[in-house]
Amino acid sequence: MKKLSARRRHPLAALVVLIFALAVTGGLYAVLAPSGEAKAEDSAQSLAIEEGKKLYDVGCSSCHGAGGQGGTGGPSLVGVGAASVDFQVGTGRMPMAQPGPQAVVKPTVYDQAEIDQLAAYIASLGPGPAVPEAEAYDPAGGDPARGGELFRTNCSQCHNYTGQGGALTHGKFAPNLADVNPRHIYEAMLTGPQNMPSFPDGVLPEDAKRDIIAWLDATNTSESPNPGGLSLGGYGPVGEGFFAWTIGIGLLIAVAVWIAARSAKAKKS
Amino acid sequence: MSTATKTAEAPEASSSRGKAPAGERIADWADGRLGIYSLAKANLRKIFPDHWSFLLGEVCLYAFIILIATGVYLTLFFVPSMAEVEYHGSYGPMNGVLMSEAYASTLDISFEVRGGLLVRQIHHWAALIFVVGIFMHMMRVFFTGAFRKPREINWVFGFLLFVLALVTGLTGYSLPDDLLSGVGIRFMEGAILSVPIVGTYLQMFVFGGEFPGTDIIPRFFIAHVLLLPGIMAALVVAHLILIVYHKHTHYAGPGRKNTNVVGYPLFPVYMAKAGGFFFLVFGVITIIAATTTINGVWVLGPYRPDQITSNAQPDWYLGFSEGLVRMMPGWEWVIPGGYTLNFGLLVPLAVFPTMLMVIALYPFFENWVTKDRREHHIAERPRNAPTRTAFGVAWISWYLVALVAGGNDVIALKFDLSINTITWICRVSFFVLPVLVFWATRRVCLGLQRRDKEKVLHGRESGVIKKLPHGEFIEVHEPLSREQLHTLTAHDQYRPAELPPATDENGVRNKVGLIEKLRVKVSRGYFGESGQIAKPTAEEYREITEGHGHH
Numbered sequence: 001m002k003k004l005s006a007r008r009r010h011p012l013a014a015l016v017v018l019i020f021a022l023a024v025t026g027g028l029y030a031v032l033a034p035s036g037e038a039k040a041e042d043s044a045q046s047l048a049i050e051e052g053k054k055l056y057d058v059g060c061s062s063c064h065g066a067g068g069q070g071g072t073g074g075p076s077l078v079g080v081g082a083a084s085v086d087f088q089v090g091t092g093r094m095p096m097a098q099p100g101p102q103a104v105v106k107p108t109v110y111d112q113a114e115i116d117q118l119a120a121y122i123a124s125l126g127p128g129p130a131v132p133e134a135e136a137y138d139p140a141g142g143d144p145a146r147g148g149e150l151f152r153t154n155c156s157q158c159h160n161y162t163g164q165g166g167a168l169t170h171g172k173f174a175p176n177l178a179d180v181n182p183r184h185i186y187e188a189m190l191t192g193p194q195n196m197p198s199f200p201d202g203v204l205p206e207d208a209k210r211d212i213i214a215w216l217d218a219t220n221t222s223e224s225p226n227p228g229g230l231s232l233g234g235y236g237p238v239g240e241g242f243f244a245w246t247i248g249i250g251l252l253i254a255v256a257v258w259i260a261a262r263s264a265k266a267k268k269s
Numbered sequence: 270m271s272t273a274t275k276t277a278e279a280p281e282a283s284s285s286r287g288k289a290p291a292g293e294r295i296a297d298w299a300d301g302r303l304g305i306y307s308l309a310k311a312n313l314r315k316i317f318p319d320h321w322s323f324l325l326g327e328v329c330l331y332a333f334i335i336l337i338a339t340g341v342y343l344t345l346f347f348v349p350s351m352a353e354v355e356y357h358g359s360y361g362p363m364n365g366v367l368m369s370e371a372y373a374s375t376l377d378i379s380f381e382v383r384g385g386l387l388v389r390q391i392h393h394w395a396a397l398i399f400v401v402g403i404f405m406h407m408m409r410v411f412f413t414g415a416f417r418k419p420r421e422i423n424w425v426f427g428f429l430l431f432v433l434a435l436v437t438g439l440t441g442y443s444l445p446d447d448l449l450s451g452v453g454i455r456f457m458e459g460a461i462l463s464v465p466i467v468g469t470y471l472q473m474f475v476f477g478g479e480f481p482g483t484d485i486i487p488r489f490f491i492a493h494v495l496l497l498p499g500i501m502a503a504l505v506v507a508h509l510i511l512i513v514y515h516k517h518t519h520y521a522g523p524g525r526k527n528t529n530v531v532g533y534p535l536f537p538v539y540m541a542k543a544g545g546f547f548f549l550v551f552g553v554i555t556i557i558a559a560t561t562t563i564n565g566v567w568v569l570g571p572y573r574p575d576q577i578t579s580n581a582q583p584d585w586y587l588g589f590s591e592g593l594v595r596m597m598p599g600w601e602w603v604i605p606g607g608y609t610l611n612f613g614l615l616v617p618l619a620v621f622p623t624m625l626m627v628i629a630l631y632p633f634f635e636n637w638v639t640k641d642r643r644e645h646h647i648a649e650r651p652r653n654a655p656t657r658t659a660f661g662v663a664w665i666s667w668y669l670v671a672l673v674a675g676g677n678d679v680i681a682l683k684f685d686l687s688i689n690t691i692t693w694i695c696r697v698s699f700f701v702l703p704v705l706v707f708w709a710t711r712r713v714c715l716g717l718q719r720r721d722k723e724k725v726l727h728g729r730e731s732g733v734i735k736k737l738p739h740g741e742f743i744e745v746h747e748p749l750s751r752e753q754l755h756t757l758t759a760h761d762q763y764r765p766a767e768l769p770p771a772t773d774e775n776g777v778r779n780k781v782g783l784i785e786k787l788r789v790k791v792s793r794g795y796f797g798e799s800g801q802i803a804k805p806t807a808e809e810y811r812e813i814t815e816g817h818g819h820h
Contacts, residue, residue, distance in 0.1 A: 101687070144362040152448060152570045156578040161448055162568045166579030167681035167688045174579070218362040219568045227379065228390060228562030233683075236449060238676040240563050241585025244397035248557060249328075249405060252398065255549045256324035259542055263319050263533065 045120060052121025055114055059095050068125045073099065080191065081128020082119035087187035089115045091180075093194075101171035102194045129190045129200070136206055137186035142214025151212050154199065162220045164234040168195055178220045182213045317539050318519035318532035322413075325406040327543060331550040332399035333505060337498065339392040346382050348374040349490035351446065351483040360567050368446075368571030371486045375445040375566050390558035396438055397563070398554060400586040403431050407628075411661050413648035415518045416632040418641070423511040426504055428629040433501050435586050440493040442564065442584055446486055449564075451572025452581040454485060456591070463614035481574060518648040521759035523752045527646050580679055589624070589668055592675030593617035596696050624671070628664055631657075638791050639763055652721070653760045655714030656795045663707035670698045711800075718802040721757050724749060725805045726813050748814070758804050765800070766792035 007013065057066065063074035070076030077084075088094040092106035110118065119131060135141060152161060160166050163177030172195050177185065189209050192198025199209070218224055220234075232239040289297070300306040317323070350370040356363050358373070359380045378385035407427060410416055416424040439457075443450040458480050462468045477484035516530050525531045533539060570576070583591055599613035635657060651658040673680065674695035681688040728746035735743050749757070766789045769779045794800055 145364045145366050148362055148570055149366060152573070152576040152578070156448070156576065158579055160580045161570060161578040164580070165682055167678040169687075170689050171681070171685070171687035173682055215362060226562065226565075227386060227567070228565050229559065230561045231565070232561060234565075234568075235580050235679050236564070237582040237584045237588070238580070238679040240397060241588060243557075243561065244394070244401050244585065248394065248398045248554075249401045251553045251557075252328050252402070252550060253321070253325075253405075255546070255553060256328065257321040259546050259549070260319055260321035260324060262542070263538070 048117045048120035049124045051114075052117035052119070052124075055110070055118050056121050059109070060118075063096075068122060077122050077125060079126035079128045080122060082123040082131045083129040083187040084191040084193065085119040085122045086115055086131045087184050087191060087193055089118060090187075091184050102173070105175065129187075132183065132186050132190070132206075134183075137182040137210060137213050139182055139210070139214040139217035142207070142210035142212070142217075144211070144214040144218040147208075147211030147213065147215030148219075150204070150208055151215050154204065155212065158196075160235070162234055163216050164220070177216055179222055180216075182217070185213050185216065186210075312513065313534070313536040315513060315516075315535040316530045316532045317517050317535060318530060320520060322409045323517065324546060325402055325409055327546055328550055329399055329402040329406055330505065330509075331547045332395045332402055332554070333501070334547070335395045335551055335554060336392060336399060337502075339388045339395065340494065340498070342388050343378060343385075343392060344494055346374060346378045346385060347371070347444065347490075349444065349487045351481070351486050363567065363570075366571065369486065371444060371446040372566070372571045375447070379567060387555075387559060390561075390563050391555055393442070393563040394558045394561075395554050396441060397584060397586075400431075400434050400438060400584075403427075403434055404586075407431065408661070408665070411628070411631070412651040412658055413518070413520075414645065414654055414657065415648050417645040418636070419515055419644050420511075420518075421632050421636070423508060423515065424632050425629065426508045426511065428625075430501060430504050430508065432625065433497055433504070437493060437497040437501065438584055438586055440489040440497065443489050444486060444493060445564075445566045446572050447564075447566040447569040448572050448576055448578055449566075449569050449581055451481065451574075452577060453583050454481065454572075455574070456583075456594075460614050460618050463611040463618060465608075465610060465615070481572070516646065518646050520648050520650075521756055523755050525647065525759075527644070530646070580682075582675060582679075585672070588675035589671035590617065590621050590675070592671035592673065592677075592695070593620050595677055596671070596674045596692060596699060624664075624668065628661075631660065638766075638788060638795055640766070641763070647759070649760055652714040652717040653762075653801075655711045655718070656800055658714050659707045659710035662710040663703040666706040667699065667703045670695050670702055674699075715802055718804075722802055722805050725754055725757050726810060754810075760804070762801060762804055763792075763796040765789075765796040 056064075056068070060068075060074075060077075061071075063071050064077050065071035065074070068077035085094075088103070089110055090108060090112070092108040093103035095109060096103045097106060108115075116131075122128075123130065151159075151163070155163070158166050158168065158174035159177060160174075165176035166174045168174060174196070186209055188196060189199045189204060189212070190201075204212075232243055288294075296306075348370040352370050353367050354370050354373050356366050356368055356373050356376065358364075358376055360376055363376060375389075378389055380386070410420075410424065410427070439453070443454050458472055458476065461472045461475060464471060472480070475485070475488075476482045477488075517532070519525050519531055522531070569578070582588055594614060594617045597613050597617050601612055602610045604610065651661075674692065677688050677691045677695065680686065681691055728748040731745045731747045733745040735745055737743060768781055768786065768789050772778055
C-alpha cells in the first residue's frame with residue numbers, strides 16, 4: 001500500500017485513475033447492458049438500411065434531399081416512420097410522377113422487399129410509427145357496427161359515408177377506399193398522408209382502427225354485398241338524379257313515342 | 270270499330286220480352302242513381318290528339334299513382350318515431366348501433382319485410398321520375414305556348430303540383446332519419462334560422478325545440494303521407510277536370526283548327542292506350558328499381574348531429590337550392606347590437622322562390638305584352654315564338670348552373686377538377702350564361718323560321734344538281750305538298766304594339782303611362798323586325814311559283 005500511496009502524487013496518477021474508471025464503467029456496461037441476442041438481426045437490419053439508402057439515393061433523394069432532411073420538392077422524412085413509407089410507396093403514390101395537388105395512386109415501382117428496405121432506412125433516420133402487425137388490421141377481428149360509427153364520426157366528412165371518396169379544396173381529394181389493402185388503410189390512419197389528419201393510437205386506439213377496417217370491408221369492397229342492385233358509384237343523389245334524367249326518363253319517352261305511334265290509323269294502313 | 274262494340278254490348282235484349290242481361294241491369298241500376306249514362310255519353314267519346322309529347326303528363330299521373338300505391342305499403346311497416354332503439358336485425362354491419370325507430374324500421378323494410386326493399390326502391394325511383402316528368406311536361410307546355418288562354422289557371426295548378434312535389438319529396442326522403450337526410454334537415458334548419466327576426470321562433474316552432482328534437486320525423490310523416498298527398502290528389506283531379514273542360518291542344522296541321530280537336534276517342538282507343546301506358550310506366554320503373562339501388566340507407570347510418578358525410582346532396586329536384594347556397598359566398602353582417610344577418614343563406618333563400626316564380630308567372634307576363642284575349646287551342650312550334658323559347662331555354666340554363674353547383678364536389682371528384690374552379694365558373698355562369706343562351710336561342714329560332722320560309726317559297730332541297738344548257742348548275746327544289754305548306758304557315762304572328770299618336774284627332778295630347786311605354790318596347794322586342802321573321806304570304810308564294818313557271 002505504501003508503494004501506491006507514495007505514487008499518488010505522480011504526475012500521471014490522474015490519467016491512470018481516469019483510465020481505470022473508464023475501464024470499470026465500460027466493463028460494467030458490457031456486463032449489465034441488454035444482451036446481444038439481436039445481434040444477427042441487427043446485422044440484417046443494418047444491411048436493409050444500407051440497401052434502403054441505396055434505393056433512396058436513386059429514387060427519392062432528388063426531392064427529399066440526400067439523407068432525408070427534405071429538399072426543394074419534398075418534405076423532410078426524418079421521423080415519418082416505416083409505416084409512412086410502406087403506405088406511400090406501397091400504394092404507388094411515391095415516387096410521384098409529377099407535382100400536383102396531391103400524389104395519386106399508381107402501379108407500384110418497388111417490390112415489397114425493396115419497400116421494406118426503404119422503410120428501414122427512413123425509420124433509421126428518426127423514430128416514427130412502425131409497420132403494423134398483421135392482426136392489427138385484420139378485418140375479421142373487428143366489429144363493423146362500431147367501426148361504422150367511428151367512421152361516420154371521424155372519416156365520412158371527407159371520405160363519404162362508405163368511403164367512396166370526396167372532393168377537397170383546389171383539386172385535392174379524399175380517395176375512394178374501396179378494395180384498398182387493409183394494411184394501407186391502417187397505415188394511413190396512423191400516419192395521416194397527404195391532406196389527411198393522423199390518428200395515432202392515443203387518439204384512435206388499435207382496436208378502433210381495426211373496427212373501421214372491418215366496416216369498410218363489410219360495406220365497401222367489390223365483394224361486399226349490395227342488396228339494392230347497381231350502386232351508381234355510391235355517391236347518392238347526384239348519381240341517382242343523373243340516372244333518372246337519362247335512363248329513367250329516356251326509357252319512358254321511348255315507350256311514349258312507341259305508344260303514340262300505335263294508333264288505330266297506323267293499324268289500318 | 271265503335272259500331273262493332275255497340276252491337277256487342279247492347280243486343281236487342283231490351284226490346285225482347287225476356288229479362289235484360291245482367292250487365293245491362295247493373296248499368297241501369299247505376300244510371301238511375303248516379304246518372305252515369307249522360308256522363309259517359311258526354312265523355313266517353315272525348316277526343317284526344319295523338320303525340321308522344323302529350324304523354325309526358327300521363328307519365329307524371331302514373332308515377333303519382335305508383336307513389337300512392339307503394340307509399341301505402343310502406344306506411345304499413347314504417348314507424349315514424351325518433352325514439353332511440355338498439356338495432357338487432359339481419360343487417361350485420363349495423364348490429365348493436367343505437368338509432369331512431371324510424372331508421373330501424375326503414376332497415377326492417379329493406380331487409381325483413383317481404384318485397385320491402387323493392388317497394389321502397391320503386392317508391393323512391395318513382396318519386397325522382399315523377400319530378401323529372403313534371404319538368405318535361407312543363408317544358409312541353411311552356412315551349413308550345415299551351416299555357417295561353419284559356420289554360421293559365423291550369424298552368425298555375427300544374428306549377429303548384431310541381432312545388433308540392435318538391436316539398437313532398439323533401440319530407441319523404443327525410444323520413445328514414447339516416448345520416449344523409451338528417452344533414453338535409455340540418456340544412457333546412459339553417460335556412461330557417463337565417464330568416465331575420467322570426468328565424469329562431471320559426472325554428473323552434475317547426476322542430477318543437479332545439480335541433481333535432483323528437484318531433485320533426487312525426488311531423489314530416491304526417492305532412493308526407495296525409496297533408497301533401499291529399500292536396501296534390503285534389504289538385505291532380507282539378508288539373509284533369511280542366512284538361513277535359515278545355516279539351517287538349519293539338520299541333521297545327523291540315524284540318525286542325527282552333528275550334529276542333531283531331532285525334533281519337535277516349536273510349537276505346539285512349540282507354541286502351543292509357544291503360545297500357547300505365548302498365549308500361551309501372552314496368553319500366555319496376556325494372557329500374559329491381560336493378561338499381563336508390564338511397565341505400567343501410568350504409569348511411571343513423572342520423573347524429575355530430576356526424577356528417579361528404580357528397581351530401583338533396584334529391585336532384587332540390588339540388589338547385591343546394592347549389593345556390595354553395596355558390597353564395599359566406600358573407601354576414603353583424604348589426605351593432607349583436608344581431609347577425611347571414612347572407613350566405615339569406616340570399617339563396619330569396620333567390621330560390623324567385624327562380625320558381627319567374628317561370629310560374631311568365632304566362633301572365635306574355636299575356637300582358639300581347640294583350641291577346643283570344644283562346645288558343647293550337648300548340649305552337651317553339652321556333653315560332655323565338656323570344657318565349659329563348660326565355661325558357663335561358664331559364665333552364667340558369668337552373669342547370671345552380672344544379673351543377675349543387676353537385677360540385679362529385680363533379681370535382683369524378684372529373685379531377687378543382688372544386689373552387691367549378692364554384693367560380695358557376696358563380697359567373699349564373700349571371701352570364703342565361704344571357705348568352707337567350708341570345709343564341711333566339712338566333713337559332715329565327716334561323717329556323719327563315720329556313721321554313723325558304724322551304725315554303727322555294728321547296729325542299731332535293732339534292733339533285735342539274736346542269737343547264739348554258740353551263741349553270743342549279744339544285745332542283747321540290748315543292749312542298751299543300752299539307753306541308755299549311756302546317757308551316759298555320760301559326761299566326763303578332764304585330765308589335767305601337768304607341769298611340771302623340772295627339773288625337775282633336776289635337777289633344779295622348780297621355781301614355783310609363784308602363785304602357787315599357788310594354789310597347791317589350792312588344793317590339795318580341796314581335797318587331799328582330800323578333801320574328803314574317804311568314805310567307807300567299808301572294809309571295811304565287812309570285813315565286815308563277816315566276817318559276819315562266820322559265
